[in-house]
Amino acid sequence: MITINMRDSRPIYEQVKDSLRRLIVSGALPADEKLPSVRELAAQLVINPNTIQRAYRELEHEGYIVSVPGKGSFATPHFGADSRRVSELLAAFDDAVAELRYLGVDGAELKKRIDEQEAKKDEA
Amino acid sequence: MITINMRDSRPIYEQVKDSLRRLIVSGALPADEKLPSVRELAAQLVINPNTIQRAYRELEHEGYIVSVPGKGSFATPHFGADSRRVSELLAAFDDAVAELRYLGVDGAELKKRIDEQEAKKDEA
DNA sequence: CTAACTGTACTAAGACAATTAGTACAGTTA
DNA sequence: TAACTGTACTAATTGTCTTAGTACAGTTAG
Numbered sequence: 001m002i003t004i005n006m007r008d009s010r011p012i013y014e015q016v017k018d019s020l021r022r023l024i025v026s027g028a029l030p031a032d033e034k035l036p037s038v039r040e041l042a043a044q045l046v047i048n049p050n051t052i053q054r055a056y057r058e059l060e061h062e063g064y065i066v067s068v069p070g071k072g073s074f075a076t077p078h079f080g081a082d083s084r085r086v087s088e089l090l091a092a093f094d095d096a097v098a099e100l101r102y103l104g105v106d107g108a109e110l111k112k113r114i115d116e117q118e119a120k121k122d123e124a
Numbered sequence: 125m126i127t128i129n130m131r132d133s134r135p136i137y138e139q140v141k142d143s144l145r146r147l148i149v150s151g152a153l154p155a156d157e158k159l160p161s162v163r164e165l166a167a168q169l170v171i172n173p174n175t176i177q178r179a180y181r182e183l184e185h186e187g188y189i190v191s192v193p194g195k196g197s198f199a200t201p202h203f204g205a206d207s208r209r210v211s212e213l214l215a216a217f218d219d220a221v222a223e224l225r226y227l228g229v230d231g232a233e234l235k236k237r238i239d240e241q242e243a244k245k246d247e248a
Numbered sequence: 249c250t251a252a253c254t255g256t257a258c259t260a261a262g263a264c265a266a267t268t269a270g271t272a273c274a275g276t277t278a
Numbered sequence: 279t280a281a282c283t284g285t286a287c288t289a290a291t292t293g294t295c296t297t298a299g300t301a302c303a304g305t306t307a308g
Contacts, residue, residue: 070304194275
């Protein structure tokens with residue numbers, strides 16, 4: 001479900017956050033789906049539960065999951081676009097596009113990629 | 125020319141790298157253009173010269189600039205696509221697209237954005 | 249009710265990276 | 279010569295990440 005890379009310079013809790021966010025926004029983890037418990041996921045990844053707890057706490061603060069004491073953590077549908085996050089992502093999008101074009105990747109190639117991702121999600 | 129954010133969790137040298145890379149790939153900093161000297165940019169940003177030196181060293185290693193002792197540092201045209209870097213950027217591109225669509229941004233909107241960026245670069 | 253789960257909170261310690269300060273040396277240029 | 283350039287190196291400091299350990303309250307199946 002999730003893998004982390006110890007050689008990666010990025011903090012483990014960031015890697016966990018990004019992996020879970022990717023599963024959620026891609027639809028692989030539907031709304032109201034139950035996530036692994038803090039201790040369970042920590043055991044699976046062989047890391048400290050505190051690290052998972054931090055990832056869950058921040059994902060909840062960002063509105064991607066909801067944690068309920070005694071019950072568990074669950075993916076949540078996203079109501080109302082977070083305009084700050086959207087701005088961040090658009091900036092990241094623009095940067096990636098600019099550098100890709102600089103490295104020789106055509107704009108048409110990128111547009112095709114958007115369509116392919118859209119088609120792939122419609123399958124599921 | 126460049127601004128850094130002390131509240132940003134990312135290291136200063138990474139922020140400097142990204143800023144310079146953005147200037148280069150966007151065309152704002154043309155090939156063979158001279159960059160500010162290590163000490164000059166450090167003074168301007170009110171940070172240690174060692175931090176700038178690290179940013180320059182890594183940008184040179186990645187092929188975006190060339191540094192010559194006694195002369196200075198210069199932007200370089202990029203020969204031969206770095207396939208590893210391209211893969212990284214495509215992954216970042218895909219992630220941004222997926223999350224943006226999840227947050228309600230249409231795919232057509234993103235395609236339009238690619239065209240606009242292309243047009244803006246053609247002006248310069 | 250009990251036992252085993254759930255999230256959550258907190259302290260303490262260690263490891264590591266980032267940053268700074270300071271010094272130094274060699275090449276370039278007006 | 280003087281003032282610039284990049285580069286290299288050590289030492290000290292600071293802050294973050296991660297772990298270990300303990301604890302408490304809510305939930306749920308038996």
